[in-house]
Amino acid sequence: MAVQQQPTHVVTTATTMFHSHAGWSTDLCDCCSDMETCCCGFWCFPCLQCDTASKHGWCFCMPLLDFCCVVSCLLRGSIREKYYIPGSCCGDCCQLTWCYPCVWCQMNRELKIRAKQQPIQQVVTTQVITG
Numbered sequence: 001m002a003v004q005q006q007p008t009h010v011v012t013t014a015t016t017m018f019h020s021h022a023g024w025s026t027d028l029c030d031c032c033s034d035m036e037t038c039c040c041g042f043w044c045f046p047c048l049q050c051d052t053a054s055k056h057g058w059c060f061c062m063p064l065l066d067f068c069c070v071v072s073c074l075l076r077g078s079i080r081e082k083y084y085i086p087g088s089c090c091g092d093c094c095q096l097t098w099c100y101p102c103v104w105c106q107m108n109r110e111l112k113i114r115a116k117q118q119p120i121q122q123v124v125t126t127q128v129i130t131g
Contacts (some may be wrong), residue, residue, distance in 0.1 A: 049063035050095065063075075
């Protein structure tokens with residue numbers, strides 16, 4: 001009788017946890033806390049948008065396709081989800097409608113602040129599937 005070895009598939013998932021704030025690290029109109037971001041947003045807003053998307057790991061040219069704030073809403077929602085910031089898509093859309101440049105400056109500041117933080121925990125899960 002021959003012994004057959006079952007094929008094996010290994011799946012490894014790594015999850016990194018960061019310190020969580022109750023909300024955004026800076027307020028929507030808190031431009032004076034980071035004058036570099038404020039000046040970049042004022043003098044070269046498309047550059048700020050591309051830099052923000054790139055810092056979040058998206059293609060830097062995605063904001064150039066931002067018709068009707070769709071890319072902005074998706075990016076803001078993705079940042080909120082990644083850093084466990086409470087909020088809603090509806091709230092994001094309202095803020096983008098009334099204060100578009102301030103929202104982009106806030107997202108850029110948030111990504112700068114979070115990049116300086118060290119993760120508190122990294123969980124690695126390995127699952128072996130035989131079959």
